[in-house]
Amino acid sequence: xxxxxxxxxxxxxxxxxxxxxxxxxxxxxxxxxxxxxxxxxxxxxxxxxxxxxxxxxxxxxxxxxxxxxxxxxxxxxxxxxxxxxxxxxxxxxxxxxxxxxxxxxxxxxxxxxxxxxxxxxxxxxxxxxxxxxxxxxxxxxxxxxxxxxxxxxxxxxxxxxxxxxxxxxxxxxxxxxxxxxxxxxxxxxxxxxxxxxxxxxxxxxxxxxxxxxxxxxxxxxxxxxxxxxxxxxxxxxxxxxxxxxxxxxxxxxxxxxxxxxxxxxxxxxxxxxxxxxxxxxxxxxxxxxxxxxxxxxxxxxxxxxxxxxxxxxxxxxxxxxxxxxxxxxx
Amino acid sequence: xxxxxxxxxxxxxxxxxxxxxxxxxxxxxxxxxxxxxxxxxxxxxxxxxxxxxxxxxxxxxxxxxxxxxxxxxxxxxxxxxxxxxxxxxxxxxxxxxxxxxxxxxxxxxxxxxxxxxxxxxxxxxxxxxxxxx
Numbered sequence: 001x002x003x004x005x006x007x008x009x010x011x012x013x014x015x016x017x018x019x020x021x022x023x024x025x026x027x028x029x030x031x032x033x034x035x036x037x038x039x040x041x042x043x044x045x046x047x048x049x050x051x052x053x054x055x056x057x058x059x060x061x062x063x064x065x066x067x068x069x070x071x072x073x074x075x076x077x078x079x080x081x082x083x084x085x086x087x088x089x090x091x092x093x094x095x096x097x098x099x100x101x102x103x104x105x106x107x108x109x110x111x112x113x114x115x116x117x118x119x120x121x122x123x124x125x126x127x128x129x130x131x132x133x134x135x136x137x138x139x140x141x142x143x144x145x146x147x148x149x150x151x152x153x154x155x156x157x158x159x160x161x162x163x164x165x166x167x168x169x170x171x172x173x174x175x176x177x178x179x180x181x182x183x184x185x186x187x188x189x190x191x192x193x194x195x196x197x198x199x200x201x202x203x204x205x206x207x208x209x210x211x212x213x214x215x216x217x218x219x220x221x222x223x224x225x226x227x228x229x230x231x232x233x234x235x236x237x238x239x240x241x242x243x244x245x246x247x248x249x250x251x252x253x254x255x256x257x258x259x260x261x262x263x264x265x266x267x268x269x270x271x272x273x274x275x276x277x278x279x280x281x282x283x284x285x286x287x288x289x290x291x292x293x294x295x296x297x298x299x300x301x302x303x304x305x306x307x308x309x310x311x312x313x314x315x316x317x318x319x320x321x322x323x324x325x326x327x328x329x330x
Numbered sequence: 331x332x333x334x335x336x337x338x339x340x341x342x343x344x345x346x347x348x349x350x351x352x353x354x355x356x357x358x359x360x361x362x363x364x365x366x367x368x369x370x371x372x373x374x375x376x377x378x379x380x381x382x383x384x385x386x387x388x389x390x391x392x393x394x395x396x397x398x399x400x401x402x403x404x405x406x407x408x409x410x411x412x413x414x415x416x417x418x419x420x421x422x423x424x425x426x427x428x429x430x431x432x433x434x435x436x437x438x439x440x441x442x443x444x445x446x447x448x449x450x451x452x453x454x455x456x457x458x459x460x461x462x463x
Contacts, residue, residue, distance in 0.1 A: 006377045007363060046383050059417045060348055067344035073337055081428045082443050088450035092458065146439070217344075217421035218447065222454045224418050229459035231390025234383075235410045236362075236376040239355045242417065246352060 013043065013240035014247075021061050021248025023271060024188070026255060031061040031245045032187030032220075036114065037275040041282065041299075045237060047107050051098070051186025052232035056224045057241040058188040061249035062217030066210070074152045075210040079165060079203070082146060083196065084218050086172040090179020091222040098184050099230055111283025114185050118276030121191035122269055137202050142168035152207060165201040174200050183223040186232075188216035270310050277302035336431045340424050347420030351413045358409030368407035369400070422451055 016038045017031075024031030032054040039050035066075060101110055142148065148165030165171070174196035182189040193212035197203045203211075227233055281298040284290050367373045371387050382388060392411050400408025429444040 002374060003363065003366060006373050009377055010359070045379050049379055049383065049388070052389070056414055056417060059421060060351070063344040063348045063417070063420045067341045067348070077337065077340065077424075077428055078432075078440060081425060081447060082440065084425070084447040085443055085450070088447055088454070092450065092454050095454075096458070147437075214424070218425060218451070221418045221421045222451055225451075225455040226458055228389045228414075228418075231386060231388040233389035233414070234376070234379065234387070235389065235392065235407055235414070236373075236382075237379070238414060239359050239362075239410045242414070243352060243355055243359075246348065 010236070010240050013039075013237060014244035016043065017057065017241040017244025018248040020241075021057075021245035021250075022252045024058075024061055024190070024245070024249065024252065026252045031249060032058040032185075033118065033189070033191065034271065034275065035241060035245065036186055037118075037279050039237070039241070040111075041275075041278055047110055048098075048102055048232045049234045049237055051110075052224075052227045053186075053234065053238040053241040055182070055186040055188075055220050055227055056233060056238050057245040058186075058220040059217045059224065060242045060246040062188060062213055062215075062220065064246050064249045065253040066214035066217065072152075074206055075214045076150045076203075076207055077211075077214065079146075079148055079150070079197070079201075080211045080215045082168070083171055083175045083193075084215055086175035087179035087182070087193070087215060087219040088222045090176040090181075091183040091219045092179075092226070094180035094183025094185075095223045095226040095230075096183075097180070098186075098232075099226070101184075102230075108283045108286035110185065111279050111286065113283075115276045115278070115280030115283065117181055117185065117189075118272050118279065121195070122272060122276075135202070137166055139164050140166045142166065148201070150207065152204075154206065161204060161206075163204050163207060165197070165203050167200050167202070170200040171196045179219050179222075182216075182219045183226070186223070186227070188220055190216055266310075266314065269313070270306065273306040273309055274302050277305050336427060340427055343423050343427065344420060347416060347423065351416040351420065354409050354413030354416065358406045358411075358413060360406070361404060361409060362406030365404075365406060368405045371407075422448070425451070 017035060020035035020038055021031045023034050035054040035057065036047075036050045039045040039053065040047055045053075098110065101107065143164050143166055146168045148168060149163070151160055151162040153160050174192060178189045178192035178196060181187070181192055190209075190212045193215055194208050197208040197211060198205060224233075278298060281302060282295075285295075285298065362368050362373065367376065369392060371391075375385070376382055376387055389411075392407060394411070394415075397408055397411060401412065425444055425447050429441060429448065432438075432440040432444055
């Protein structure tokens with residue numbers, strides 16, 4: 001009887017991970033960003049076990065979906081490996097920081113940081129909604145030196161798109177923080193990687209999300225080995241999440257190449273804002289600071305805040321589109 | 331990367347790594363449930379998260395040196411361990427393939443950059459654990 005209950009427990013984690021993996025793969029986030037909040041908020045799993053299971057599962061998502069993208073030659077492996085210098089260094093510093101925080105009983109702060117990282121990763125997303133191909137820029141010195149050029153075939157636009165990256169150094173700086181966040185929070189931190197390539201290096205969205213997906217695995221492998229020796233990986237949870245996230249990622253990858261970027265961004269904006277608010281509340285609740293009401297109420301407040309926020313922003317972006325349409329017709 | 335077949339090879343490596351890993355994980359989970367636990371712990375202990383946290387039932391308690399004996403004793407926990415380590419090594423092989431292909435292209439700047447990435451990976455795996463444990 002108890003064995004049946006444990007099996008059920010296992011399957012519910014697998015189920016939650018499938019959803020996390022699906023969203024993670026669609027957005028290029030890598031699953032962990034959704035998985036850690038789901039495991040801690042809904043399954044009552046301690047943060048370090050959630051982070052451990054999440055980080056190692058992130059490798060599965062990354063490898064699973066990257067195998068599909070690299071074959072289609074959308075991901076740019078060369079640019080990816082170049083940027084991994086910064087992400088792996090960041091991952092080492094980040095996971096050692098988590099070890100320090102854990103040993104000094106400061107875990108509440110990781111919840112707050114997690115929530116804030118989620119919410120802040122939305123800002124660049126909101127700003128750039130609707131842009132498929134980045135604005136034209138002139139190549140700079142780093143474009144030539146680090147060979148930041150490439151091309152891919154866009155199935156939706158039905159043409160080959162040539163592109164080049166700029167500001168390699170800025171990309172590396174953002175990538176260091178991406179790696180740091182990955183090691184600290186047990187996520188792939190795909191949002192920051194996308195930011196590094198999209199905003200800093202001006203690469204097209206498709207290249208950014210697919211390359212980020214492939215880079216996440218390497219970053220996560222660095223952090224995971226440190227997590228392993230530190231005992232952050234509970235094998236029961238990790239086996240469930242790795243299998244689940246992989247199944248989710250498989251379906252996510254099938255869908256990604258077909259849908260437009262605008263849809264991707266709205267989906268991840270909606271879910272992340274809710275999880276972000278809830279994580280901040282949980283962190284503050286742990287030290288009884290400002291948030292003293294029960295988990296259920298925290299949950300509902302987060303839902304309401306995120307619904308209001310998303311509706312406002314959605315309305316705002318649609319209004320801009322509508323105005324643009326008007327100008328064109330004139 | 332001039333030689334575009336590398337991307338196909340990388341794609342196969344990633345797929346193979348994930349498949350091997352997941353097979354080990356699934357077999358491990360089945361054994362874990364069939365034997366009601368592994369490595370001296372019961373399933374109930376492992377799946378009670380706070381108990382596991384307090385009693386150190388985690389990756390630290392699994393000794394990597396015992397993998398061979400664990401596998402031959404058909405211990406589910408060691409199958410899961412192998413599955414997870416295959417997962418960790420999967421992306422590393424990709425960097426390695428990249429390194430080889432940059433070398434082939436005589437792109438020494440990128441050979442150097444891939445070397446730094448590999449150094450970081452093995453630094454995290456082999457050097458840091460000696461200091462933090």
